[in-house]
Amino acid sequence: xxxxxGWLAGTGLLILAGIxxxxxxxxxxxxxxxxxxxxxxxxxAVIGAILVGISGxxx
Amino acid sequence: MISPVLVWxxxxxxxxxxxxxxxxxSRGNTGSAVDYYLGGRAIGGAVSGLxxxxxxxxxxxxxxxxxxxxxxxxxxxGFELIYFSGLSLVVVFGPRYWLASQTWGFVTPAEMLGxxxxxxxxxxxxxxxxxxxxxxxxTTQMAGIGLLLSGVTGGAITLPLAVAVGxxxxxxxxxxxxxxxxxxxxxxxxxxxxxxxxxxxxxVVAAIGGPGAFAERVMEERAAWLGVPGPGLWSLxxxxxxxxxxxxxxxxxxQVSQRLFAVRDLRAMRSMILWVLGFGLLFxxxxxxxxxxxxxxxxxxxxxxxxxxxLLASGAVPVWVSLLLIVGILSAAVSTLDSIALTLGAMVAxxxxxxxxxxxxxxxxxxxxxxxxxxFAAIFAVQQASIVDQLAALSAAGLIVSVPAIVGAFFWRxxxxxxxxxxxxxxxxxxLWLALGAGISVFDPVLCGSVIAASTLLFVGVSAVTRxxxxxxxxxxxxxxxxxRKAIW
Numbered sequence: 001x002x003x004x005x006g007w008l009a010g011t012g013l014l015i016l017a018g019i020x021x022x023x024x025x026x027x028x029x030x031x032x033x034x035x036x037x038x039x040x041x042x043x044x045a046v047i048g049a050i051l052v053g054i055s056g057x058x059x
Numbered sequence: 060m061i062s063p064v065l066v067w068x069x070x071x072x073x074x075x076x077x078x079x080x081x082x083x084x085s086r087g088n089t090g091s092a093v094d095y096y097l098g099g100r101a102i103g104g105a106v107s108g109l110x111x112x113x114x115x116x117x118x119x120x121x122x123x124x125x126x127x128x129x130x131x132x133x134x135x136x137g138f139e140l141i142y143f144s145g146l147s148l149v150v151v152f153g154p155r156y157w158l159a160s161q162t163w164g165f166v167t168p169a170e171m172l173g174x175x176x177x178x179x180x181x182x183x184x185x186x187x188x189x190x191x192x193x194x195x196x197x198t199t200q201m202a203g204i205g206l207l208l209s210g211v212t213g214g215a216i217t218l219p220l221a222v223a224v225g226x227x228x229x230x231x232x233x234x235x236x237x238x239x240x241x242x243x244x245x246x247x248x249x250x251x252x253x254x255x256x257x258x259x260x261x262x263v264v265a266a267i268g269g270p271g272a273f274a275e276r277v278m279e280e281r282a283a284w285l286g287v288p289g290p291g292l293w294s295l296x297x298x299x300x301x302x303x304x305x306x307x308x309x310x311x312x313x314q315v316s317q318r319l320f321a322v323r324d325l326r327a328m329r330s331m332i333l334w335v336l337g338f339g340l341l342f343x344x345x346x347x348x349x350x351x352x353x354x355x356x357x358x359x360x361x362x363x364x365x366x367x368x369x370l371l372a373s374g375a376v377p378v379w380v381s382l383l384l385i386v387g388i389l390s391a392a393v394s395t396l397d398s399i400a401l402t403l404g405a406m407v408a409x410x411x412x413x414x415x416x417x418x419x420x421x422x423x424x425x426x427x428x429x430x431x432x433x434x435f436a437a438i439f440a441v442q443q444a445s446i447v448d449q450l451a452a453l454s455a456a457g458l459i460v461s462v463p464a465i466v467g468a469f470f471w472r473x474x475x476x477x478x479x480x481x482x483x484x485x486x487x488x489x490x491l492w493l494a495l496g497a498g499i500s501v502f503d504p505v506l507c508g509s510v511i512a513a514s515t516l517l518f519v520g521v522s523a524v525t526r527x528x529x530x531x532x533x534x535x536x537x538x539x540x541x542x543x544r545k546a547i548w
Contacts, residue, residue: 003492015306018137018140031282031283031493037135042144046143058545058546
């Protein structure tokens with residue numbers, strides 16, 4: 001269950017970061033693609049987390 | 060404007076191919092309820108994945124999400140990606156749903172909850188909540204078809220006629236072979252959606268001058284749209300109000316969670332998840348890029364939901380690609396509609412009418428409900444009733460009331476039938492009162508926050524002071540050895 005809890009905590013933090021980082025850290029007066037790029041990286045990280053989650057399943 | 064003759068030709072070709080696929084899929088049917096509603100629990104990974112994607116990524120994407128991007132900018136991407144991240148719930152609950160359905164033979168998510176808590180009332184309440192919030196949602200899919208076809212033809216294809224076409228396709232593909240025909244036509248429709256959207260977005264980006272020029276023009280002309288809250292729409296409260304209920308979509312929406320019963324094995328489920336991840340990310344990016352392209356090529360639209368018809372009529376997209384995209388959006392709407400109708404049919408046939416009835420009768424009742432649900436959606440889409448629009452907007456926040464009982468079913472032995480029932484009924488009543496009585500908008504996080512808090516507190520609180528039913532099934536205990544054998548957390 002330790003691995004499950006670790007995965008759950010990591011994925012939960014990742015999803016929270018998907019909201020907190022653009023709203024808390026990235027907004028600025030300078031126009032940029034930072035938010036767009038961050039959310040694209042966030043999507044890749046979500047895919048990574050899900051791949052880790054399903055990688056051990058046996059048939 | 061596109062010639063209605065060409066649009067009819069494209070729809071006709073699409074319908075013919077769909078009919079052929081549906082009839083081919085029907086050959087495997089044996090007439091049992093499990094066969095009709097779950098494809099005999101033998102759907103493979105790729106078809107499951109594409110069908111799941113076509114069901115979950117509806118006409119919303121290229122109509123509403125594009126409009127939200129047009130109106131508010133990059134926040135629409137974040138909102139959709141939080142929804143996308145909800146697929147992580149399938150990692151935890153997908154194998155549990157599948158193992159439970161294999162072990163106890165569940166056909167609907169409502170039936171699963173009812174048996175878990177040992178109460179037919181829980182199953183019935185889950186089915187009623189699903190009917191209440193999903194039927195209006197079907198209406199928005201119908202309205203999307205109507206607005207698109209009448210919009211691109213300048214009204215030559217009228218709203219009622221367009222809605223009738225969507226209704227006929229959805230009814231036919233669901234009636235022929237249940238989930239088999241729905242899944243196979245969904246898979247084909249997902250492919251059409253993706254190819255059409257990729258081509259269309261390629262042409263509009265090329266019309267702007269390529270990716271570099273596109274990025275430069277967005278930066279020069281619409282810099283505010285690149286941040287959050289952007290030009291105003293995506294304040295943090297609005298973002299949370301929309302994202303949080305949608306995050307739970309894989310659990311709260313039975314037309315999606317029922318798919319977890321239908322996969323052949325865990326390998327197919329893993330493959331399904333991979334297909335949905337790939338499709339979902341690509342389709343999300345396409346829809347957002349499409350919205351930004353509309354901002355550049357068709358600026359200053361009064362109504363942001365007209366961004367897609369305006370872009371198709373802008374001349375940037377060749378007519379044949381526009382026709383393909385129209386068919387793609389029609390596909391997105393029909394595939395969502397028929398999946399919802401089939402799931403609601405299964406819930407009425409098994410959870411409201413009763414599982415004791417003969418299998419053939421269950422299939423007959425389900426077919427009847429499919430027709431009624433789609434007719435309801437068609438009639439109200441044409442009438443544009445405001446109460447239906449309000450309920451449709453409320454669907455994500457309303458359906459979330461089932462989540463505490465679902466989580467508790469697998470992870471809390473203390474959950475009881477009374478707790479689940481109180482959570483479902485109390486949460487749904489609160490959602491209706493807040494939205495229709497107190498007039499709180501779905502853009503206000505007070506609505507979803509209150510509904511989540513109330514349904515969770517009711518579930519935990521009432522469960523704490525009541526006893527579980529003797530015929531309740533101990534999912535956490537009974538599934539543990541099976542989960543361990545499959546190396547599932």
